[in-house]
Amino acid sequence: MMKSESILLPRKYKSREPSFGKAISFICLLWSLFQLWLASDFPFYLSEITKLNLVFNSQEARQIHLAFGLGLGLLAYPAINKINPILDKFSQFFLAALAVSACIYLYIYKLDISNRAGLPTSIDVFFSITGMICIGIAVYRSLGLPLLIVASLFIFYVMFGHLDFFPESMKWKGASLNKASWHFWMQTEGVFGVALGVSTSMIFLFVLFGALLEKSGAGNYFIKLSFATLGHLRGGPAKAAVVASGLSGIYSGSSIANVVTTGTFTIPLMKKTGFSSEKAGAIEVASSTNGQLTPPVMGAAAFLISEFTDVSYFDLIKYAALPALASYVALFYIVHLEVIKLGLKGLKRNTPARSFLNKFTSFIFGFTALGSIGFIINFLFSWTNNFSSTFTFLLAISLFLILYLFCIWIASKKPDLEIGLTDKELNNLPSVKSVAATGYHYLLPIVVLLWCVLISRLSPSLSAYWASLSIIFVLLTQNPLKTFFRYKKLTFDPFKQGALDLIEGLQKGARSMITISIATGIAGVIIGTVSLTGAHQFIGEFVETVSSGSLVLMLVLVAFMSLILGMGLPTTANYIVVSSLMAPVIVMVGAQNGLIVPLVAVHLFVFYFGILADDTPPVGLAAFAAAAISKGDPIKTGIQGFSYDIRTAILPFMFIFNTDILLFNIGFISGLLTIITVVLAMLAFCSAIQNHMIVKNKIYETILLVVISFSLFRPDFWLDKIQEPFHKIQGNQIFELIKDNNNILNLNKNNTVRVEFVGPDFDNPDKLVSQNSIIIFDKNEPVNKRIEKAGLFLNVNDNDIIMDEPFPGTALFQEMKTFDFYADKPVILKTIYINKNDRLPKEIFFIPSILVFILIYLNQHRRRNKHNRTQNEKK
Incomplete structure (x- = not known):
């Protein structure tokens, strides 16, 4: 959080003028130079020349990155409650030194630590606890109380998850101090995990x-x-x-x-x-x-x-x-x-x-000119790269300099x-x-x-x-x-x-x-807790119970929980928290109810709602910042802002059910059509919620606009009502399906089938759960190879097809973790669903939707003209 922002935030989020201003500025300069050095090739070249090790691996870079971030955070964001100027400065410096030492300790003694993996010494535990305390203080000072509370609850659950305080469904065996400290600080499953690694390697630059x-x-x-x-x-x-x-x-x-x-x-x-x-x-x-x-x-x-x-x-x-x-x-x-x-x-x-024709002509000319220049440059780069990458690099620099000098002139x-x-x-x-x-x-x-x-x-x-x-x-x-x-x-x-x-x-x-560095560091605690305890399992069960098996209600509940979790958090921490907890819930509960979507769509879903928390009262920080400038009421500003953002809130629901909106695996023509229809759908929805297009809507027009918007977003919904989307086949027929190339499998141009597994739940073997998965068959392979490549390990038992536990690294290994393969009841391949390729194109529903949209527009245009004529006659 930059100083320029702090004057516009609630008091508890403000940073004060740092006591070590010049030192902070110098360290910030060093940090930026270090990150540029890290991304460049210079360390490799200098290492060869000087014979010194000037190259940092990923883990070492994370440790130094967090050392900079924590040290600066504790210096730049002093304690909220002042005691004594000298004591305050000393405490700032002392905490910053401790935080840096806890990070650098991992770098200096990396070989010793790797040799005693999982067996921390008393010094290891000391620096781990010191580092965790320092990062907690830094979170409180720089990001506020909400994120600290969330992280503290997760740490408490790791340490004391076995207590009777927790419901039976939430309990786990708990972790000792040694195990928890090693997990969170001494390895890459906690603070120094993936999130901090991404912050180090990409976000900073x-x-x-x-x-x-x-x-x-x-x-x-x-x-x-x-x-x-x-x-x-x-x-x-x-x-x-x-x-x-x-x-x-x-x-x-x-x-x-x-x-x-x-x-x-x-x-x-x-x-x-x-x-x-x-x-x-x-x-x-x-x-x-x-x-x-x-x-x-x-x-x-x-x-x-x-x-x-x-x-x-x-x-x-x-x-x-x-x-x-x-x-x-x-x-x-x-x-x-x-x-x-x-x-x-x-x-x-x-x-x-300028006339519309003039503007349009200028736009087309400019677009064509830029496209032509880009095409020529790309052709030159491709051509020269066949001979020498060095020459391509020199050509790129030359072109940049020529264009730059021309623009500066x-x-x-x-x-x-x-x-x-x-x-x-x-x-x-x-x-x-x-x-x-x-x-x-x-x-x-x-x-x-x-x-x-x-x-x-x-x-x-x-x-x-x-x-x-x-x-x-x-x-x-x-x-x-x-x-x-x-x-x-x-x-x-x-x-x-x-x-x-x-x-x-x-x-x-x-x-x-x-x-950001502090947020990604503390977010590693949340990710580490989920990986260690499987916390998303009971959250998934809670969501599934409350939603009663309804997919839409489940998504609404996840969206609401994402808004709550995202309140008061910066973007990166916001995403990490909600994705760690909520994304697995959508995947798990959705798969059990027949909803299979790409993982990226699920993460974008929770990301969108986490971001919308920035203007959600009562902790919408962006709304507080805007209200400080406008001199308006921050709560009313947040409510009004969220009402404008409703149009954004419907998008995640739509692309969960229709991944074409994400341009996922579709061609150029289909993509162009999707862009046009999605924009029209958004305009129709906005006219409906604003109750206005050209003039005020009639009630029936608002209803029609909502239906138009939904139809343009999800034309497959209406198609599924008319024609079944799948051929449903009993699971025990799977071998017959894949033996012969001239079978119903050929109706599916992608060679994919959806299969439903039913078996005992991993956490509760007495409970049977179902899960849907997508299987890809290669028609050019022999039968056994097709089954093996698809990740299926099948056995025939009477009329049932039993699924054995997939090996690590195979196609279904992660997805099948829901099941207990060693319970009394087996996991069964129950149903096979094959997409029907002889259905009507779903795009056919775009035609009536767009026609009705045009009719509403023309009707409102007529009403406005009539109103204007009446007003002119009165004058």
């Missing part, structure tokens, strides 16, 4: 990139460009806030940071044009919250989702893109409807209006942008062309990042590294080059200013990472 981009002036550029483009429209400042927050979401790791940076300009302007304090704050809250859903950073949680679901970062960006786009289009539309209802106007702009022809909107600009908005020309060079580092991720398919950390180097180059050179191109005398001042901006950007990036 992306947050650093965002901080450097902001320091270069890109943040102010995006805000001004948004206002220049949209400010003249009705309610222009509100629409500009939506776009500016969306652009900030590309590099920002915090919804609160989004509110603070963009809201400082947008909220007062929204109030000036006629919005109430609460609505102005709510629009900014909804915009900033949705910024965390926007790829490629997604509030720094994208990398965690990729790691936990074993989905490539490139694929994750593709899956998350359409929901984020639909959500922002819908928010823009909601703002437009609010503007219409309030009868607001936009800011003045004296530049002549264009920017030098215009005066530099002032921070914020001046009175002159408010009275007469600048033209889009003049504002855009000042900052084309800010787009190049973003292009580098996206090119490396999407085109070159480099790893996220390497992509962020090259993007960070490019923005560092911009920071150091933009002022001197502008001075040179403006034919002014080149002095040392522009170089000095660039160096100072770079240092401040490096420091700001590290400061922003303090809370």
Whole structure:
């Protein structure tokens, strides 16, 4: 949590002016340089030259990363209750030293620790307990009480889960102090687990990139460009806030940071044009919250989702893109409807209006030109890479320098942008062309990042590294080059200013990472508890019991619990907590009830609802931040913001049942059709909840709009009512199905079948549970190979097909952990479901839905014209 944010948060979340200001700034600088060093190839080259070990493995990097984060956290966030200035400073320094020692101890004695794995000495236990206490204090000071309470409850459960205090279904054998301390601190199952590893290797570099981009002036550029483009429209400042927050979401790791940076300009302007304090704050809250859903950073949680679901970062960006786009289009539309209802106007702009045809032609020309340039560059890179990767690298640098110099030359022809909107600009908005020309060079580092991720398919950390180097180059050179191109005398001042901006950007990036590193560290405690105790099992049973087997009710309950768990937590900790507890619940309970969805869809579901907690009263931190700027009521702001975010809340439910919304395994044409229909569905839903399209809705129009939205989101729902989706076959016929290639299996073009297993529950062998799984058969393999590759270990017993326990590493090993294979009753393959490929295309239901949508639009258009004619006649 940055200092700039703290003044806008509730008192218990505020950080005070640190006592060790200069020391903190210097350590932050070292931390950023260390992370850049870690991501580069220099340690390897220098190790070869000097014959010294300058390369850190993953575990060592995590230990040093957390040492920086904890040390800075305990120095930068002093105790909330002051006692004595000297004593306070001493306690800060003492705690920071202890925390760093606990981390560095693991690095220094790594060989000794590995040799006594699982058998901690008294010194090991001392440093483990010290580290856990220090991280608990750091969490309380920097992130507040909620996360500390959650983590403490998990630790208590690990230590005392055997007590009669817990219900029978929750009990477990408990862990000794030695076992718990080793599990949480001395190995990679706790604090130094996957979450901290992702923070070390990927999140830091992306947050650093965002901080450097902001320091270069890109943040102010995006805000001004948004206002220049949209400010003249009705309610222009509100629409500009939506776009500016969306652009900030590309590099920002915090919804609160989004509110603070963009809201400082947008909220007062929204109030000036006629919005109430609460609505102005709510629009900014909804915009900033949705910024965390926007790829490629997604509030720094994208990398965690990729790691936990074993989905490539490139694929994750593709899956998350359409929901984020639909959500922002819908928010823009909601703002437009609010503007219409309030009868607001936009800011003045004296530049002549361009016709729609002119705008459309310019857009098509620009899109085509950029696409052609990208295609040519990609072709050049592919061609040169066949000869020499070094030559490709030099070509990439040369192209970057040429484009950068050209963009800087264009920017030098215009005066530099002032921070914020001046009175002159408010009275007469600048033209889009003049504002855009000042900052084309800010787009190049973003292009580098996206090119490396999407085109070159480099790893996220390497992509962020090259993007960070490019923005560092911009920071150091933009002022001197502008001075040179403006034919002014080149002095040392522009170089000095660039160096100072770079240092401040490096420091700001590290400061922003303090809370993230602490959050991912303490979140490892939660993940470690779940892996050690299987805590998600009884939560799943609780959800299953309360939902009474209803899939929709189960998802609603999980969504509600995700909102509760996410209150008061930063994005990364928020996601880790809710995904560790709630994602396994959806997978487990859903599979038992026939719902099989990709794991990435499940994690995105809980991620969305965890993020929405940022504007959910009574602990919606983003709402508090916005209310501090708007001078409105924070609770009312949060309620209004959440009402705007209802359109976002329906998306996870839709893509759980219809993974096409995530563009999951669909072709180009189908993907294009999905994009169009999802956007239309969101617009229809927004018109329904706002009770307005062109004019106020009739009751029947609102009902029809809800049905249209649902039909466009889930056309398969209506198709399943007309035609059965599966051929249902008894499990004992599975061998007959796979023996002959000319059988019903050929009706399924993907060679996949859904199978239902029934058997004793692992935790309660007397209880029979069912689970559905997807099996893939390779038709080109012999029968035995098909069964083996599918992960099936089958035996025939009378008329039943018995499933033996899968071996570790086989296809069904993880999924089948629900069953007890050594109970009295066996696990049986009960039913086989094969998709019907001769059904009607589900897209057929798009036709009546879109036709009715058009009819409602035309009907409201007629009513508005009639109303206008009546008003004119009265005049």
